[in-house]
Amino acid sequence: MSNSLEKPNKCVDAVDRVLAAAENLFATCGYDAVSISAIAEKADVSKANIFHHFQSKRQLYVSVLKAAAAHSHKLLMGLEETESGFTDRLLELTRGQLGNYLSHPEKSKLLMREVLENTSDDEIQLLKDDFARNFSRVVSLIKKGQAAGELRSTVDPALVTTTILASNIFYFRTRHHLLELSEVNFASDPDTYISGMMDLLLNGMVNH
Amino acid sequence: MSNSLEKPNKCVDAVDRVLAAAENLFATCGYDAVSISAIAEKADVSKANIFHHFQSKRQLYVSVLKAAAAHSHKLLMGLEETESGFTDRLLELTRGQLGNYLSHPEKSKLLMREVLENTSDDEIQLLKDDFARNFSRVVSLIKKGQAAGELRSTVDPALVTTTILASNIFYFRTRHHLLELSEVNFASDPDTYISGMMDLLLNGMVNH
DNA sequence: GTCTATACAGGGATAGAC
DNA sequence: GTCTATCCCTGTATAGAC
Structure with missing residues (x-):
């Protein structure tokens, strides 16, 4: 409960954290300048986990x-x-x-x-x-x-x-x-x- | 002389060909989406040649x-x-x-x-x-x-x-x-x- | 000035354990 | 669902011959 104020917020689904991180990074840096590693780090998940939920970087972008x-x-x-x-x-x-x-x-x-x-x-x-x-x-x-x-x-x-x-x-x-x-x-x-x-x-x- | 109508135009300096190719690609695709290889190919020079004339990709971009x-x-x-x-x-x-x-x-x-x-x-x-x-x-x-x-x-x-x-x-x-x-x-x-x-x-x- | 060859880092994406 | 480890490719940049 006391963790609910942390960043990234572990109380929300990993998928949502990834989407939020991706939205933030894609918006500020553009598609090409953003790496999956960067998104993974910001969302506090592993790279592989992102590819488990999203087919590809492009598809993640489209989802966002x-x-x-x-x-x-x-x-x-x-x-x-x-x-x-x-x-x-x-x-x-x-x-x-x-x-x-x-x-x-x-x-x-x-x-x-x-x-x-x-x-x-x-x-x-x-x-x-x-x-x-x-x-x-x-x-x-x-x-x-x-x-x-x-x-x-x-x-x-x-x-x-x-x-x-x-x-x-x-x-x-x-x-x-x-x-x-x-x-x-x-x-x-x-x-x-x-x-x-x-x-x-x-x-x-x-x-x- | 008959080559003067070819594309890329070999009659202009390699440096100018590089600048022209870079301008075109950077403008249409953005900085990150463009690779030195792509510029080299479009300008009809080798990658190494680009780095001979320009310190780095970033510096080439600034020149353009x-x-x-x-x-x-x-x-x-x-x-x-x-x-x-x-x-x-x-x-x-x-x-x-x-x-x-x-x-x-x-x-x-x-x-x-x-x-x-x-x-x-x-x-x-x-x-x-x-x-x-x-x-x-x-x-x-x-x-x-x-x-x-x-x-x-x-x-x-x-x-x-x-x-x-x-x-x-x-x-x-x-x-x-x-x-x-x-x-x-x-x-x-x-x-x-x-x-x-x-x-x-x-x-x-x-x-x- | 221009090339070929290469070093090295980082990218996207997969395999397989837990 | 989540991870660690790994693969392979492409990217930037350099070395050294011509």
Whole structure:
């Protein structure tokens, strides 16, 4: 019982410890830079034990990826869509998405790597499907906003969606570097960033 | 002479062939996934020859990186700043930046990898300095636009810059995936994308 | 400068005892 | 399920001939 606070936590299954260690290492170092030995050491199991539970390094990686994808899918489905106006719904959706990235940085990094690189592996097609669904969700929200007359019909919904997604991912991945830029004061405050970005996207930067 | 069209081109120095092969492989596969053997084969030299010209794999990588940074720096400095209004200058700067990415995809991928990951290696500090300079350049352009009253003073110049940079990088890196999304019709046409994005950032999406 | 041959470490993966 | 011991391959890097 007193061991339950140790790291690695021996109270959880070895398999789960391996998955956790692998997720952590793959996320921070990338697939090739991580060795089975490193994962074994971090999870406090033997190399052979890993190969007992997972066919190969690649298959372990895919397992980690699928778990992350499932987790991310649940989070996305859980994002509340308030019944207020379209702009507020879009704001909340965007804020929620970035919040998910920031609360689960390792899973997010893992998934982004796969979506950003073009590995075109059949096993991870479901990641892209998830990405596409998420994309469509925002697109249709914007289309509804246009149909309701709240949003300009001359902007391309897919382009707006791309810009939002790009901003969120870029902010998440480069926050550390942005902190070092003297002009940037929103690097440590995601809420400020989201508010500012949405104001920009909604109202534009031109003086009318 | 008739050999001058072969691949790899034996008419160029072995060192240059190695650098070219390394750039290509590092850009597409990442540092860890590339072996000296693979570079040697692609450059049509022996492994030992590579180690004769470069102290280590890491040092070869840094050499490739520095060459790419120098090249990119020249391109950036060459970006014309037209003497028209601020919005036009911003549009041209943005278009030029994305154009540079697309014309030199391998160098761009290499540099982006280093800026997006946080390796914090002293040897590549110059990459970050370059990035910061480029960032500041856009920021000050926007500030001038605000001072001139052409742009709203309530938007954060650094935030606009971040959004533009994010959009360009994201577009460059995910164009392939965007092609598969039925809602997206700008994936194969960078000019359309840039025009749409800048219209969005300048005028916003709200119906006024 | 370029090669062949080789040293040596570490990688993924397996065998077999417990 | 978990381990120790081991296999074989590939990786980086070096030695030394040409």
